[in-house]
Amino acid sequence: MVRGKTQMKRIENAASRQVTFSKRRNGLLKKAFELSVLCDAEVALIIFSPRGKLYEFSSSSMSKTIERYEKREKDNIGINNKLAAVDQNTQNVKEDAQSMAKKIELLEISKQKLLGKGLEPCSLNELNQLETNLEQSLSRIRERKNLLFRQQIEKLKLEEKRLKEENAKLRQTCGMNPSPWSTSTEEETMEVETELFIGPPERRRIQNP
Structure with a gap:
């Protein structure tokens, strides 16, 4: 007789549920023991019955296995936090790069306008x-x-x-007379007038003599 497939849902009958719990609990404990022996694995199994009764199996020490598990979880949390921080930093770098590229683009447009190029879209006020x-x-x-x-x-x-x-x-060392264009009391300065003009062009009135 072929056994039908068991539906994975809660057994409503309390007696049937208790029988199934006992059978599958023993099978699970047996499989855990076999796994630890055959594969040299560190196995810890904890089961609480519907009434709160504890059943457990450990291939070595339950407390040491739990401690090892907690340490591993802390390491995983630390790694995940570091990965999250790296992802956040990468996102910030991307956003900064995009912002910088936009600023460079605007500066390039402004530069072209200062050179007299690309003025067609500009309004009169601009x-x-x-x-x-x-x-x-x-x-x-x-x-x-x-x-x-x-x-x-x-x-x-x-x-x-x-x-x-x-x-x-x-000249003094050589016993020569002082230079005619220099004096010992005051240095003469010459002001030179020139028509050089630095600044924006302007209108100038020329008067004939």
């Missing part, structure tokens, strides 16, 4: 703002250039003064 920004930039550039010119002129004046002093000392 063009006026761009013109204002360029004028402010040119003003700062001219200020910086004028400052460098003044600093360079000051350096040249100091170098000229040093050379004159060295020349005067050499």
Whole structure:
């Protein structure tokens, strides 16, 4: 007689349920013992009956096996936490990279507009703002250039003064008369007027003599 397949659901009859529990409990304990012996595995089995009675089997020591299991679970939790942190960091890096790429794109567009390219989509207000920004930039550039010119002129004046002093000392050492273009009390300076103009073009009225 072929035995039918048992349905995996709770047995409603209490007596049948107790009989099935006893049979399958003994079979499970037997299989656990066989697994530990045949495969040299560390096996620990804990069973609580419906009435709360404890049945257990351990191939070595139940407490040591449970301790080993808890340690392994802690290690797994630590690994999972590290993996989660790595995933979060990777996601943050991706988001930062996307944000940086967008900023670079906007800067490139702004650069092209400053070079006079890609102005077709710009409105009149945007063009006026761009013109204002360029004028402010040119003003700062001219200020910086004028400052460098003044600093360079000051350096040249100091170098000229040093050379004159060295020349005067050499002439004195050699017993020669002082140079006609230098004095011992005051150094003469010459102001040179020039038509050089640095700045934006402007209208100038030319008067005929």
